Amino acid sequence: MLERNTYPKCFGPYLLYAISTDFENFGPFDERKASYRLFFLVEFEKAEDGARFEEEMREAGFPVVLGPADDSIPYATLQTAKEAVVQAVKGTVVFDVWEKYVSRVEPSLPLEPVALMSFVKSKISRWRKGQGSPESVIIGVLDDGCPFAAAHFLQAKMSTRVLGIWDQNKGRKPVKVKDRKGRKCRFGQKLRDFNYGLEFRRYSGPPVAAPLRRRIGLDEWIQLHTTPTGSIDEDGCYADARFKNLSRRRSHGAHVMDVLAGRVPTSSRVGHPAPGDRRDPPTWKPGTDRASRADVVFVQFPEEGIRDATGVWLKAYVLDGIRYILTFADPKKIENVIINVSYGPTTGPHDGTAELEAALTALVAEYDGVTRKPKLDIVLAAGNAYLSEGHVTYTRRPKQPGHVEWTWRLPPDNSVLCFAEVWIDKVNPGPVTVTLKSPSGAISTSATGPVQPPPGSPLPPYTGVYAPAVSGSHTMWLLAVEATQSVAEHGDWTIEVSGIPPKAQVHAYVARSNPNMGVRSGAKLSYFVDHKWETTRSREAGCKYADGEFDKTGSLIERKGTLNGIATANDSRVHVAGGYIIANGRKSAYSSAGPARGGPLTLRAGPDYVLPCDESHALRGIRAGGNRSGGVFRLIGTSIAAPQLARHLADPPIPAPTHGPVQPDDIAKLGGGDIEPP
Numbered sequence: 001m002l003e004r005n006t007y008p009k010c011f012g013p014y015l016l017y018a019i020s021t022d023f024e025n026f027g028p029f030d031e032r033k034a035s036y037r038l039f040f041l042v043e044f045e046k047a048e049d050g051a052r053f054e055e056e057m058r059e060a061g062f063p064v065v066l067g068p069a070d071d072s073i074p075y076a077t078l079q080t081a082k083e084a085v086v087q088a089v090k091g092t093v094v095f096d097v098w099e100k101y102v103s104r105v106e107p108s109l110p111l112e113p114v115a116l117m118s119f120v121k122s123k124i125s126r127w128r129k130g131q132g133s134p135e136s137v138i139i140g141v142l143d144d145g146c147p148f149a150a151a152h153f154l155q156a157k158m159s160t161r162v163l164g165i166w167d168q169n170k171g172r173k174p175v176k177v178k179d180r181k182g183r184k185c186r187f188g189q190k191l192r193d194f195n196y197g198l199e200f201r202r203y204s205g206p207p208v209a210a211p212l213r214r215r216i217g218l219d220e221w222i223q224l225h226t227t228p229t230g231s232i233d234e235d236g237c238y239a240d241a242r243f244k245n246l247s248r249r250r251s252h253g254a255h256v257m258d259v260l261a262g263r264v265p266t267s268s269r270v271g272h273p274a275p276g277d278r279r280d281p282p283t284w285k286p287g288t289d290r291a292s293r294a295d296v297v298f299v300q301f302p303e304e305g306i307r308d309a310t311g312v313w314l315k316a317y318v319l320d321g322i323r324y325i326l327t328f329a330d331p332k333k334i335e336n337v338i339i340n341v342s343y344g345p346t347t348g349p350h351d352g353t354a355e356l357e358a359a360l361t362a363l364v365a366e367y368d369g370v371t372r373k374p375k376l377d378i379v380l381a382a383g384n385a386y387l388s389e390g391h392v393t394y395t396r397r398p399k400q401p402g403h404v405e406w407t408w409r410l411p412p413d414n415s416v417l418c419f420a421e422v423w424i425d426k427v428n429p430g431p432v433t434v435t436l437k438s439p440s441g442a443i444s445t446s447a448t449g450p451v452q453p454p455p456g457s458p459l460p461p462y463t464g465v466y467a468p469a470v471s472g473s474h475t476m477w478l479l480a481v482e483a484t485q486s487v488a489e490h491g492d493w494t495i496e497v498s499g500i501p502p503k504a505q506v507h508a509y510v511a512r513s514n515p516n517m518g519v520r521s522g523a524k525l526s527y528f529v530d531h532k533w534e535t536t537r538s539r540e541a542g543c544k545y546a547d548g549e550f551d552k553t554g555s556l557i558e559r560k561g562t563l564n565g566i567a568t569a570n571d572s573r574v575h576v577a578g579g580y581i582i583a584n585g586r587k588s589a590y591s592s593a594g595p596a597r598g599g600p601l602t603l604r605a606g607p608d609y610v611l612p613c614d615e616s617h618a619l620r621g622i623r624a625g626g627n628r629s630g631g632v633f634r635l636i637g638t639s640i641a642a643p644q645l646a647r648h649l650a651d652p653p654i655p656a657p658t659h660g661p662v663q664p665d666d667i668a669k670l671g672g673g674d675i676e677p678p
Contacts, residue, residue, distance in 0.1 A: 008098035012106035013478040021462040040078040041315035043104040047074040053101040068193040073362035077316040108316035127330040135294040140325035140339035145251025146298040151629035152263045165200045167300040172198035186213040250626045252517040255635045258625035260643030266677035289651040310511040311345030331373040342639035344564035351599030352569030353472040364573040379646040381638040382578035382607040383564035383592035389527040390510035393558040403498035407529040412490035415522035419511035420479040432499040434477040439491035530556040568596035577641035579613025594668040607671040611641040647678040
């Protein structure tokens with residue numbers, strides 16, 4: 001295990017874990033490739049520190065490249081070689097540079113760009129005069145799967161409403177093709193400002209002299225795949241473009257994009273609107289709202305990210321993705337950019353201070369529509385962790401012991417690394433010790449003070465409790481267990497926290513590990529168990545069922561406070577949507593609830609509102625489009641609540657909620673109440 005003070009204090013716990021494991025579990029690490037680079041989200045002490053940091057790192061012999069930005073927030077994405085962090089040990093020049101300029105830095109998944117070189121520092125304007133829809137709003141989607149040629153995203157003359165797609169996958173190359181006149185062209189282009197992935201724009205580029213190839217756009221690509229009968233060969237359209245995620249019938253992004261900007265709104269899919277009867281068949285009536293006509297910009301998350309369910313990778317990709325979408329907004333024409341992100345981690349401080357969460361808050365403050373146009377709104381899903389048994393809370397009240405323990409259950413044959421985080425609401429909590437014990441008795445211990453190595457058999461490499469790190473006004477311990485499929489023991493691991501000071505509060509969160517939609521990885525979800533409660537209270541609690549929930553009173557496992565880890569700050573333009581069941585108006589069983597943990601900021605009591613996620617207990621999910629025209633499927637989760645709320649934002653005002661909350665517990669679950677679907 002690393003000594004915490006060996007590296008700069010700005011290095012976050014996941015970066016320290018990565019260094020201690022030599023990046024063993026972070027992406028397809030291959031040091032033999034000279035172009036290999038790591039990818040980070042960085043928070044500078046001051047917004048203007050980026051240029052100085054870049055210059056001094058280059059002088060120290062460790063060049064870094066910052067992502068493009070023309071805003072004034074202190075957050076940036078960063079690409080650099082492994083040595084820039086591994087060799088930043090106390091006493092070196094590079095250590096001092098990190099300490100001087102950087103407040104926080106954490107890794108996203110590694111990238112493999114063409115080379116570490118300077119590129120355009122300010123964002124390129126991608127909007128074009130006289131082109132685009134007449135609407136004053138742009139819809140942004142960061143997700144997985146964009147069926148740009150599907151009928152519900154087409155306008156007149158087979159033109160797609162998708163202004164641009166940025167595929168963030170590394171190694172993507174433009175497709176060489178001939179246009180209808182036999183001239184050599186290419187579909188897709190590398191980005192001159194963001195130094196990875198490939199972008200596809202709606203409009204084709206101007207003619208170029210040979211041997212260069214003209215760039216064709218999405219519209220022309222669709223035209224190349226029309227059939228003699230005038231329809232579109234969607235299978236060939238996506239296959240020839242090498243969009244692997246569109247080879248299936250369904251994708252998460254296709255569903256979310258249809259709910260947010262499709263031709264048929266959710267209210268037309270779930271039966272007749274009030275005062276009609278929801279049990280009647282859906283009307284399938286096309287919408288007339290702005291979202292059904294607005295241009296869409298889609299950011300395709302990288303495949304390696306989608307395969308990692310923890311959400312640790314999101315940080316840098318989301319920040320770059322939002323900045324990319326904003327490059328399509330002409331500030332003289334576009335009044336509002338509304339961006340939906342239906343992903344997020346279950347871990348993090350849950351007090352509004354997570355690095356990505358703080359970056360989102362800073363972005364909407366910058367683009368307020370007054371001092372800086374356009375106005376930016378970001379919509380997040382509340383999360384689906386309410387019943388996942390992934391949150392523990394313990395407060396040391398008078399006469400209560402200063403230690404607590406519970407079980408972390410890791411399933412057998414799990415193919416992925418599992419993380420958990422333990423948080424205590426003190427910067428200097430005293431001699432607090434966190435211990436992780438395997439089913440066979442092997443122990444790993446980390447404390448805020450000196451600790452003797454524990455007895456017992458050694459744990460597998462890269463498994464154990466890592467040195468505590470200070471985050472804002474709190475202290476956090478990172479726990480990691482290798483895959484039970486090949487390395488670590490499966491079964492009941494024990495977590496113990498001792499030395500808890502009076503009135504201090506302990507929270508613990510399990511990182512989600514079960515696979516995202518469309519991923520087959522063999523990964524399984526780990527979760528917490530309160531054995532003492534199970535043996536003394538569970539039978540009684542199993543007889544108490546109210547409002548769709550069994551009683552959990554007295555257990556360390558806490559369902560409240562399970563909000564998406566980047567959705568806990570209370571900001572009026574970072575919106576959070578939970579889900580409810582149409583048939584009875586109750587919160588969907590899985591929909592995460594507040595409140596956020598105590599902290600220095602104004603925190604979120606719960607989601608802003610809840611929107612339809614299930615039609616009934618038997619008919620779960622909401623229908624929306626798949627990867628082909630005419631196909632629909634049901635997606636379950638708050639991923640579909642967020643785009644419904646975003647659609648309301650595109651066509652204000654938001655309707656008045658029903659079933660308004662009365663008690664604080666209701667606010668934590670329902671926010672402002674149930675909102676009718678758009």
